[in-house]
Amino acid sequence: MIVLAGTIGAGKTSLTQMIAEHLGTKAFYESVDDNKVLPLFYQNPKKYAFLLQIYFLNKRFDEIKAAFDNDNNVLDRSIFEDPLLFKLNADMGRATTTEVNVYNDLLANMMQELPFESHQKAPDLLIHIRVSFDTMLERIQKRGRPYEQVSTNPDLYDYYKQLNNRYEDWYANYNASPKMQIDGDCLNFVDDAAARAEVLGMVDTKIAEIRA
Helix, strand or coil: CEEEECCCCCCHHHHHHHHHHHHCCCEECCCCCCCCHHHHHHHCHHHHHHHHHHHHHHHHHHHHHHHCCCCCCEECCCCCCHHHHHHHHHHCCCCCHHHHHHHHHHHHHHHCCCCCCCCCCCCCEEEEEECCHHHHHHHHHHHCCHHHCCCCCCCHHHHHHHHHHHHHHHHHHCCCCCEEEEECCCCCCCCCHHHHHHHHHHHHHHHHHHHC
16 A cells, blocks of 8 residues: 655645556545535634544545455555644644544554555555645646635635745654655656656665565
Protein backbone atom coordinates (compact mmCIF):
# COMPACT_ATOMS: atom_id res chain seq x y z
CA MET A 1 0.00 0.00 0.00
CA ILE A 2 1.44 3.33 -1.13
CA VAL A 3 0.13 6.59 0.31
CA LEU A 4 0.71 10.14 -0.86
CA ALA A 5 1.16 13.00 1.58
CA GLY A 6 1.44 16.73 1.16
CA THR A 7 -0.25 20.03 1.62
CA ILE A 8 -3.25 21.30 -0.33
CA GLY A 9 -2.33 21.72 -3.99
CA ALA A 10 0.87 19.67 -3.78
CA GLY A 11 -0.23 17.38 -6.61
CA LYS A 12 -1.21 14.29 -4.62
CA THR A 13 -4.19 13.39 -6.79
CA SER A 14 -2.24 13.76 -10.02
CA LEU A 15 0.68 11.70 -8.79
CA THR A 16 -1.65 9.06 -7.34
CA GLN A 17 -3.18 8.57 -10.78
CA MET A 18 0.24 8.47 -12.45
CA ILE A 19 1.66 5.89 -10.04
CA ALA A 20 -1.44 3.72 -10.19
CA GLU A 21 -1.38 3.72 -14.00
CA HIS A 22 2.38 3.08 -13.99
CA LEU A 23 2.05 0.10 -11.65
CA GLY A 24 -1.18 -1.16 -13.20
CA THR A 25 -3.08 -1.00 -9.93
CA LYS A 26 -5.97 0.85 -8.30
CA ALA A 27 -6.05 4.44 -7.08
CA PHE A 28 -8.10 5.67 -4.12
CA TYR A 29 -8.90 9.36 -4.14
CA GLU A 30 -9.70 11.75 -1.33
CA SER A 31 -13.39 12.60 -1.08
CA VAL A 32 -13.50 16.25 -2.13
CA ASP A 33 -15.93 17.01 -4.96
CA ASP A 34 -18.65 14.89 -3.33
CA ASN A 35 -17.81 16.11 0.18
CA LYS A 36 -20.69 18.23 1.45
CA VAL A 37 -18.93 19.02 4.72
CA LEU A 38 -15.82 20.59 3.18
CA PRO A 39 -17.47 23.81 1.89
CA LEU A 40 -19.16 24.19 5.28
CA PHE A 41 -15.77 23.94 6.99
CA TYR A 42 -14.35 26.73 4.85
CA GLN A 43 -17.39 28.88 5.66
CA ASN A 44 -17.20 28.24 9.41
CA PRO A 45 -14.05 26.32 10.45
CA LYS A 46 -14.73 26.51 14.17
CA LYS A 47 -18.16 24.95 13.82
CA TYR A 48 -17.32 22.23 11.31
CA ALA A 49 -13.66 21.24 11.93
CA PHE A 50 -14.55 18.24 14.09
CA LEU A 51 -17.34 17.07 11.77
CA LEU A 52 -15.00 17.31 8.77
CA GLN A 53 -12.32 15.32 10.58
CA ILE A 54 -14.76 12.55 11.45
CA TYR A 55 -16.05 12.53 7.88
CA PHE A 56 -12.53 12.06 6.50
CA LEU A 57 -11.67 9.47 9.14
CA ASN A 58 -14.62 7.34 8.08
CA LYS A 59 -13.81 7.67 4.38
CA ARG A 60 -10.11 6.97 4.80
CA PHE A 61 -10.76 3.92 6.94
CA ASP A 62 -12.89 2.46 4.16
CA GLU A 63 -10.14 3.23 1.64
CA ILE A 64 -7.44 1.55 3.72
CA LYS A 65 -9.50 -1.62 4.13
CA ALA A 66 -10.16 -1.72 0.39
CA ALA A 67 -6.51 -1.00 -0.45
CA PHE A 68 -5.36 -3.99 1.60
CA ASP A 69 -7.07 -6.30 -0.90
CA ASN A 70 -4.36 -5.98 -3.58
CA ASP A 71 -0.68 -5.10 -3.89
CA ASN A 72 0.53 -1.63 -4.86
CA ASN A 73 -2.74 0.22 -4.37
CA VAL A 74 -2.23 3.98 -4.10
CA LEU A 75 -4.05 6.45 -1.80
CA ASP A 76 -3.88 10.19 -2.48
CA ARG A 77 -4.12 11.03 1.22
CA SER A 78 -4.46 8.70 4.15
CA ILE A 79 -5.49 8.22 7.73
CA PHE A 80 -1.81 8.30 8.77
CA GLU A 81 -1.59 12.00 7.92
CA ASP A 82 -4.91 13.22 9.32
CA PRO A 83 -3.79 14.02 12.90
CA LEU A 84 -1.49 16.71 11.47
CA LEU A 85 -4.42 18.58 9.97
CA PHE A 86 -6.65 18.25 13.01
CA LYS A 87 -3.86 19.33 15.37
CA LEU A 88 -3.48 22.52 13.33
CA ASN A 89 -7.20 23.23 13.56
CA ALA A 90 -7.09 22.63 17.31
CA ASP A 91 -4.11 24.96 17.73
CA MET A 92 -6.00 27.62 15.78
CA GLY A 93 -8.97 27.35 18.17
CA ARG A 94 -11.18 25.48 15.74
CA ALA A 95 -11.48 22.32 17.84
CA THR A 96 -11.67 21.74 21.58
CA THR A 97 -9.42 19.51 23.66
CA THR A 98 -12.36 17.16 24.15
CA GLU A 99 -12.88 16.86 20.39
CA VAL A 100 -9.18 16.15 19.86
CA ASN A 101 -9.23 13.44 22.53
CA VAL A 102 -12.37 11.86 21.09
CA TYR A 103 -10.82 11.87 17.62
CA ASN A 104 -7.53 10.37 18.82
CA ASP A 105 -9.31 7.61 20.75
CA LEU A 106 -11.57 6.82 17.81
CA LEU A 107 -8.61 6.72 15.42
CA ALA A 108 -6.71 4.34 17.72
CA ASN A 109 -9.72 2.05 18.06
CA MET A 110 -10.35 1.99 14.33
CA MET A 111 -6.73 1.18 13.55
CA GLN A 112 -7.00 -1.81 15.87
CA GLU A 113 -9.71 -3.17 13.57
CA LEU A 114 -7.40 -3.43 10.55
CA PRO A 115 -6.46 -7.00 9.52
CA PHE A 116 -3.27 -7.38 11.55
CA GLU A 117 -2.73 -11.01 10.61
CA SER A 118 -1.68 -10.25 7.05
CA HIS A 119 -0.77 -6.57 7.01
CA GLN A 120 1.15 -4.07 9.05
CA LYS A 121 -0.89 -1.16 10.37
CA ALA A 122 1.02 1.38 8.33
CA PRO A 123 1.61 1.95 4.62
CA ASP A 124 4.40 0.07 2.88
CA LEU A 125 5.61 3.38 1.42
CA LEU A 126 4.75 7.00 2.15
CA ILE A 127 5.54 9.55 -0.57
CA HIS A 128 5.61 13.18 0.54
CA ILE A 129 5.35 15.87 -2.13
CA ARG A 130 7.09 18.97 -0.82
CA VAL A 131 6.12 22.33 -2.34
CA SER A 132 6.88 25.90 -1.37
CA PHE A 133 4.16 28.14 0.04
CA ASP A 134 4.12 30.19 -3.17
CA THR A 135 3.61 27.08 -5.28
CA MET A 136 0.85 25.94 -2.93
CA LEU A 137 -1.04 29.23 -3.33
CA GLU A 138 -0.53 29.23 -7.08
CA ARG A 139 -1.97 25.75 -7.48
CA ILE A 140 -4.93 26.42 -5.18
CA GLN A 141 -5.76 29.46 -7.30
CA LYS A 142 -5.27 27.54 -10.54
CA ARG A 143 -7.65 24.70 -9.70
CA GLY A 144 -10.30 27.25 -8.83
CA ARG A 145 -12.42 25.76 -6.07
CA PRO A 146 -14.27 28.87 -4.87
CA TYR A 147 -14.27 28.03 -1.17
CA GLU A 148 -10.47 27.54 -1.16
CA GLN A 149 -9.54 30.96 -2.52
CA VAL A 150 -7.58 33.43 -0.39
CA SER A 151 -8.98 36.24 -2.55
CA THR A 152 -12.47 35.60 -1.17
CA ASN A 153 -11.38 34.55 2.34
CA PRO A 154 -8.14 36.26 3.49
CA ASP A 155 -8.16 34.22 6.74
CA LEU A 156 -7.12 31.20 4.68
CA TYR A 157 -3.68 32.73 4.07
CA ASP A 158 -2.49 32.08 7.62
CA TYR A 159 -4.12 28.63 7.69
CA TYR A 160 -2.39 27.62 4.46
CA LYS A 161 0.95 29.00 5.59
CA GLN A 162 0.88 27.16 8.90
CA LEU A 163 -0.25 23.95 7.21
CA ASN A 164 2.58 24.06 4.69
CA ASN A 165 5.16 24.83 7.38
CA ARG A 166 4.04 21.94 9.59
CA TYR A 167 4.60 19.35 6.91
CA GLU A 168 8.36 19.80 7.18
CA ASP A 169 8.50 18.67 10.81
CA TRP A 170 5.80 16.07 10.25
CA TYR A 171 7.75 14.38 7.47
CA ALA A 172 11.04 14.59 9.37
CA ASN A 173 9.46 12.87 12.38
CA TYR A 174 7.40 10.31 10.45
CA ASN A 175 8.78 6.82 11.12
CA ALA A 176 5.83 4.45 10.74
CA SER A 177 7.04 3.12 7.39
CA PRO A 178 9.59 3.59 4.61
CA LYS A 179 9.26 7.06 3.12
CA MET A 180 10.52 9.26 0.32
CA GLN A 181 10.20 12.93 -0.55
CA ILE A 182 9.67 14.55 -3.93
CA ASP A 183 10.45 18.21 -4.57
CA GLY A 184 7.29 19.39 -6.28
CA ASP A 185 8.83 22.76 -7.16
CA CYS A 186 11.79 21.27 -9.04
CA LEU A 187 9.90 18.33 -10.50
CA ASN A 188 6.66 19.55 -12.09
CA PHE A 189 5.40 16.06 -12.85
CA VAL A 190 1.95 17.34 -13.80
CA ASP A 191 3.05 19.44 -16.78
CA ASP A 192 6.54 18.15 -17.60
CA ALA A 193 6.87 14.67 -19.13
CA ALA A 194 10.58 14.45 -18.27
CA ALA A 195 9.89 15.31 -14.63
CA ARG A 196 7.08 12.76 -14.58
CA ALA A 197 9.39 10.03 -15.85
CA GLU A 198 12.03 10.99 -13.28
CA VAL A 199 9.54 10.85 -10.40
CA LEU A 200 8.16 7.47 -11.50
CA GLY A 201 11.72 6.19 -11.74
CA MET A 202 12.38 7.37 -8.19
CA VAL A 203 9.26 5.52 -7.01
CA ASP A 204 10.31 2.34 -8.83
CA THR A 205 13.74 2.50 -7.20
CA LYS A 206 12.27 2.97 -3.74
CA ILE A 207 9.81 0.10 -4.18
CA ALA A 208 12.66 -2.15 -5.30
CA GLU A 209 14.65 -1.20 -2.19
CA ILE A 210 11.69 -2.03 0.05
CA ARG A 211 11.07 -5.38 -1.61
CA ALA A 212 14.76 -6.27 -1.39
